[in-house]
Amino acid sequence: MRSRFVHEEDQRMKTTLPATAATAIALAATLFTASASAQSVNVICSVQAEWCNVISTVYARTTGVKINVSLKGSGEALAQLIAEKDNPKTDVWFGGTGDPHLQAAEQGLTLEYKSPTLPQLHTWAQQQAKQSGYKTVGIYSGPLGFGYNPELLAKKKLPVPKTWADLLKPEYKGDIQVANPASSGTAYTMIATLVQLMGEDKAFDYLKGLHKNVGQYTRSGTAPIKAVARGETAVSISFVHDGPGEKMQGFPVETITPSDGTGAEIGSMSIIKGARNLDAAKKFYEWALTASAQELGAANKQFQLPSNVNAKLDPRIPNFKSIKFIDYDYAKYGASAERRRLIARWEKDVNSLPR
Secondary structure, eight states, rough: OHHHHHHHHHHHHHHHHHHHHHHHHHHHHHHHHHHHHOOEEHHHHHHHHHHHHHHHHHHHHHSSSSEEEEEEEOOOOHHHHHTTTOOOOEEEESSSSSSHHHHHHHHTOOOOOTTTGGGBBOHHHHHHHHHHTSEEEEEEEEEEEEEEEEHHHHHHTTOOOOOOOGGGGGGGGTTTEEEEETTTTHHHHHHHHHHHHHOOOHHHHHHHHHHHHHHEEEEESSHHHHHTTTOOOSSSHHHHHHHHHHHTTTTEEEEEEOTBOEEEEEEEEEEBBOTTHHHHHHHHHHHSSSSSHHHHHTTOOOEEEETTTTTTOOTSSSOGOOOOOOSOOOOHTTTTHHHHHHHHHHHIITTTTTO
C-alpha cells in the first residue's frame, strides 16, 4: 500500500510541478511587464509648458518610461532642490537659465556625470559642463535683448530702442517691463550683463535710471514680452527667442538686441544627487542631448539655439553671428555668493527707490 501511495504521489507531483512552473513563469512575466511599465523619471522642467508637455509625451511613447513633470521657474526649482537636499524627490532638472544650475552644482545638489555626447555639443555647452565639474550641461542658448510692440510705439510716437542707453530716455517712462531678479533668471542675467558691460557702479547707476521708466517688475522672465505682445506695455527686457512664439499667435511683437553688446543665457540640465531613479535619469539626460530631442523646442514655438551641433535650425532662431556679445563670465556670475550680493544690492539701491 505504501509503495502504491508513493507512486501515486510521485505521479501527482509530475503532473502538478510543470503547471506550477508555468504559473510561476507567467507570474514573473506579468511582474516584469508591470515593472517595465512602472518605470518613471521625475523631472523639474523650467522651460515653457508646451515644450515640457511634448518632451513628456514623446519620451514616454518612444521609451515606455513615464515622466512625472513639475513645471517651475529656475529660481523656484533651485529653492525646491535646496529644501529636498536630504531626501531628493527629483531625478533631473531640465532647462532654465544656467546660473541656478551652477549654484546647485556648487552646493553639491547635483551629480557629476560626464556624458559621452559632449563632443557633439557646441563649445559653450561643453564649457558650461566643464565649469560645473560636469554637474550640469548646456542644452540651449538665447540672447538677451528688447521686445517691443511696433503698433504701440507708433501710437505713442516712440522710437525703437537700439541701445541700453535708449531705455533711459524719459519718453519711455512707465512703458518698460522687466522681471524681478530675485525670482527671474532672465532679470539676473540682465544685471550680470550690465555689470560686465559697464562696470558695477556704472551698471547700478544705469539700473537706478531704468527704474524710473519701469512700469512693473514681473515675477516671471517671460511675462514682460507677453505684456508687450498684448499691448500692455511698449518695451520689455527679455530673451529675444521668446518673441517669435508670440508673433506666431498673431500678436504685434518684434525683438532687437542692443548694438552696444549683450549677454546670453545658457539653459542647462542637471542630474540630481541622490536621484531615486538614477539609471532612468541618465537615459533621459542622454536622450535630451540628442539632436532630434532638441529640435522639439522649435517645433513647440521655443526658439533658443540648441546645444547639439547636428540639430536642424529653425529660421526663427536668433542669428548668433549677427549679435554683439560680451565675454560673459558664467563661472563668476553663476556663483551663489555673487548672485546673492548683486540681487541684495539691487533690492537696496534700486528697488527701494520711488518711481
